[in-house]
Amino acid sequence: MDDVRSTVAGTGYVLGNDDPALSRVDALSRVHAPATAAWLHHAGLAPGTSVADLGCGTGAVALAAARRVGPAGRVVGVDTAPQPLAVARRRAAAAGHRGVVLEQADVTTWEPPGPVDAVLGRLVLLHLPDPVALVGADGPAGALVRLGVPADLGLRLDAVFRDAGLPDPVLVTGQPLERGGSATGWSIVGGDVTALADAFERTGTATAAEVGPADLEQRLRAQAADAGAVLVDPLVVGAVARVP
Known part of the structure; x- marks a missing residue:
């Protein structure tokens, strides 16, 4: 599904890993929880399933998967940055998910310790230089494009999966609407702008004085x-492909 834009070292992740950034990730998880649930439903995670969650961030998808696979299942979450992994480990322990393992590694080179039944990744492909390779084995969006990050990758997931040689994917979409000043999404907007403030300057999108990120x-x-x-x-657009 293109927790969530998780960190991938050396692959163009520009949205940060400090505490404000992690709060923004949590806001993303809350806003897109219904779409994520629909995506996981189509993935068909059954009790006892073994799952890998690439770019797991603070663990929202990994823990949601753990609830579906149950105590007989296993979920391995992988992320490059230690800060979100520490949060994910605390949350997994608090929830009593003994079958959740969280590893620090580069998702583009990480290999599972054994066979897995499903591979998940929410908001991670757009930060990879070659999303097809991983699948096969003007505001903030304007700045992302100028930085070489394909902000519209969700709309191209079908082509990415096909290019990777996968069967026709099932596509799931979601776009929540919120009202008023208490909307969770304002934390996402504010977090994006704060994380991208330096990039705005470098790419000529806007100056800090014009935006006032603070x-x-x-x-x-x-x-x-x-x-x-x-x-x-x-x-957000999710894609699910089943490999025979």
Whole structure:
């Protein structure tokens, strides 16, 4: 599904791993929980299934998968950055998921310790230089494009899967709508802008003075509350392919 934009070292991840960035990841997970649930449903994770979650971040998808595969199943989450992995480990322990293992590694070279029944990855392919290779084995979006990050990769997942030689994927989409200043999505917008502030300057998208990242989220929330605005959160597209 293109937890969630997880960190992949050396592959162009530009959204950060400090505490504000991790809060933004949690906001993404809350907003897109229904779409993620639908995606996992189509993946058909059964009790006892062995799963790998690449770019697991703070563990939202790995833990959701663990609930589906049950105590007889196994979930291995992989991420490059230690900060989100530490959060994921705490959450797995608190939830009592003994079958969840979280490893620090580069997802482009990591190999599972044994056979797995399913491979998951939410908001990770757009940060990879060659998403087909992994699958086979103007605002923030404008800045991402200028940095070489394909912000529209979700809409190209069908082609990515086909190019990787996989069967026709089932596509699942979701785009939540939220109302007013309390919308969770404002944390995502504010977090994106804060993480990309330096990139805005480098790419000529905007200056820090023009954007005001330090209090952008608060200003957006206040304006949305005054106007009774509806926030259209980012469209996410999930793809599921079953290999014989």
